[in-house]
Amino acid sequence: MGPSGAVRSVRARYLVYFQYLGTGFNGVAAVRGSQRAIGVQNYLEEAAERLNSVEPVRFTISSRTDAGVHALSNTAHLDVQRRPGQPPFSPEVVAQALNTHLRHPAIRVLQVFRVPSDFHARHAATSRTYLYRLATGCPGPDQLPVFERNLCWALRTDCLDVPAMQEAAQHLLGTHDFSAFQSAGSPAASPVRTLRRASVSPGPTSPFVLPQENRKLHFWTLEFESQSFLYRQVRRMTAVLVAVGLGVLTPTQVRVILESQDPLGKYQAHPAPAHGLFLKSVLYGGLRDLDPASC
CATH class of the missing domain: 3.30.70.660 (Pseudouridine synthase I, catalytic domain, C-terminal subdomain)
Known part of the structure; x- marks a missing residue:
């Protein structure tokens, strides 16, 4: 709590495991500003809007895949910042919310973990x-x-x-x-x-x-x-x-x-x-x- 007594909002970082059938997607990466091509990331970020983060949620993908390539398990990290006074979501709530609001049947969130704020899904992969x-x-x-x-x-x-x-x-x-x-x-x-x-x-x-x-x-x-x-x-x-x-x-x-x-x-x-x-x-x-x- 700061000098003014205001409660600060907390940004939580999560590691998301997800899978997809790549047929029909323009790859995993989001396609910005195009109505014809779309990536898996577009649907994931659309579903993440329902988490009502103070800042828009962006997925940082660990492994980029081309159009038509599938994933049994890909990963990404994302940050969710709730409003002041609201505790971070549990990983289970994030996973359930993403799956509930995903609008494409060929994508599925497998599991979510809470990770440190400096964790990077791409750079940390071994x-x-x-x-x-x-x-x-x-x-x-x-x-x-x-x-x-x-x-x-x-x-x-x-x-x-x-x-x-x-x-x-x-x-x-x-x-x-x-x-x-x-x-x-x-x-x-x-x-x-x-x-x-x-x-x-x-x-x-x-x-x-x-x-x-x-x-x-x-x-x-x-x-x-x-x-x-x-x-x-x-x-x-x-x-x-x-x-x-x-x-x-x-x-x-x-x-x-x-x-x-x-x-x-x-x-x-x-x-x-x-x-x-x-x-x-x-x-x-x-x-x-x-x-x-x-x-």
């Missing part, structure tokens, strides 16, 4: 994991079950050389200049990143595949973990690993592409489609992280 889904044994995207469309990349092949892809992925591990896998328009000051994990494995069987299709239609999962990624790095790495799986490239050629630092090369210049990519998790040291699979 790990990000992306997964990419592939489908083989399908003549084309129009032959996929309708429930799987826009959720995987349907390759026009019956098989992939998965051991070769796994071998190629090992060449990407570690700290490197990933310029060859960076698309133009990246805001990153440095192209050096440390890839901690890169895996290629059979994906779970889709419950939407009919028995008569089950014999030939198979799903595969690629996972990549790093503290941060360059713009479209995961989709470019996926495209190159798929080229290895199709026998177009050898595993050792992936290392040559990496060392070339050439973003305009034939195989890395064409990223894998956005609709097969999912942001799986964003982790923070010292905070209890949410497992999306538990919700």
Whole structure:
């Protein structure tokens, strides 16, 4: 209480975990001043207006995703300043309010945490994991079950050389200049990143595949973990690993592409489609992280 006896309002910062189906969005970031394009953030901030914060609520997104890319769990921080004399909302109230007032069915708030006022959702992240889904044994995207469309990349092949892809992925591990896998328009000051994990494995069987299709239609999962990624790095790495799986490239050629630092090369210049990519998790040291699979 100040000299005048007035009660000051308190600004509370929250970390929000949320998920979305990226189809139909212009990416996660808010689109300002456009009536045709809209981002996930637009809907989140619209819902946050119902919290009646003294200052407008703005979401600071931890991990930007492109149009068509999905998130099992993305994060953002936001500040809510209530009127003088009103205590901060509990995290549970913030989560319930956001979900209640979200006007798009493809977005869902998973959980909310109260965090220190200097916490930053993007800078504080210690790990990000992306997964990419592939489908083989399908003549084309129009032959996929309708429930799987826009959720995987349907390759026009019956098989992939998965051991070769796994071998190629090992060449990407570690700290490197990933310029060859960076698309133009990246805001990153440095192209050096440390890839901690890169895996290629059979994906779970889709419950939407009919028995008569089950014999030939198979799903595969690629996972990549790093503290941060360059713009479209995961989709470019996926495209190159798929080229290895199709026998177009050898595993050792992936290392040559990496060392070339050439973003305009034939195989890395064409990223894998956005609709097969999912942001799986964003982790923070010292905070209890949410497992999306538990919700």
